[in-house]
Amino acid sequence: MAAAEPIPVADVTQSTDTDDGWHLSATLTRMAINSVPNMAATAFTREGFVTGKVVATIGGNGAIPVNSGTVILGLQLGCQVDLSEGGSLNAGGDIGITPGFNHGDPFDDIGPYADLNAGGSINLLPGNITNIGLGKKALKGRIGEIVVNDAHVKVDGCGGQVAIRFFATAMIDTDKSDDSVNAYGDILTL
Known part of the structure; x- marks a missing residue:
């Protein structure tokens, strides 16, 4: 069975203005999901490769300096029926x-x-949603990015469909507060 063409996912940006006066944003781009037949040839495993980019930016002129920041790129995987307990x-x-x-x-x-x-x-268990990290980076200035190309992803012990979506988080810390913004891609099937 041949692999399908990668499915592109629409770009998305989320931003917020913090109480300290900073403008924090997370932008997801270049997202694509390439579902492939799993190596085990089992009905209960889904496998694919993902590509994506996140850019986090800190804008504005806040009243209190930013001590640190972090950007995270990840996936959320939703299993319809959990079969991991076996039978x-x-x-x-x-x-x-x-x-x-x-x-x-x-x-x-x-x-x-x-x-x-x-x-x-x-043993049929209710489905579940799992977060998988693809990258985490400290923000050393006002901008930081993570790019992932063809990262392998798999879900074992799952009956039914497996949903997949990208997520990105940008966080900053000041002496006054901690702030974060989260962006989510479209939900597709792996």
């Missing part, structure tokens, strides 16, 4: 010859028999 299959049986003694012909109830029984269970 069990129980099979048993008995074979033999049954002697029969009815009031009629004793040979009517003699013969081979097979008694087979099977049972099993699958």
Whole structure:
């Protein structure tokens, strides 16, 4: 089975003005998701490669200096049905010859028999959402960026669809407050 073409994701920017007078923003660009057939060839694993870029900027002239800042790029993966607890299959049986003694012909109830029984269970758990970090960088000035090309992503033990979305966080710290802004890409299927 051939891999699909990467699916582009629309750019997104989120920003906020802090109480200290700074303008903080996070911009996600160059996002693409390339779903591929998983190496294990199992129905319960999804695999793909992702590309994306985040740029965090600190603008304005705040009243209190910025002590530190951080930019984070990551993914959120949503599993529809969690199968990670696994399941069990129980099979048993008995074979033999049954002697029969009815009031009629004793040979009517003699013969081979097979008694087979099977049972099993699958532990279905509610779906879940997991965050995966693709990069984290300290802001040394007013701008910082992280670029990821063809990062591998996989989800194991999941029944049903797997949703995927990029996220970015920009954070700053002053002596007065901590502020953050978060940007999220569109939700797609892995």
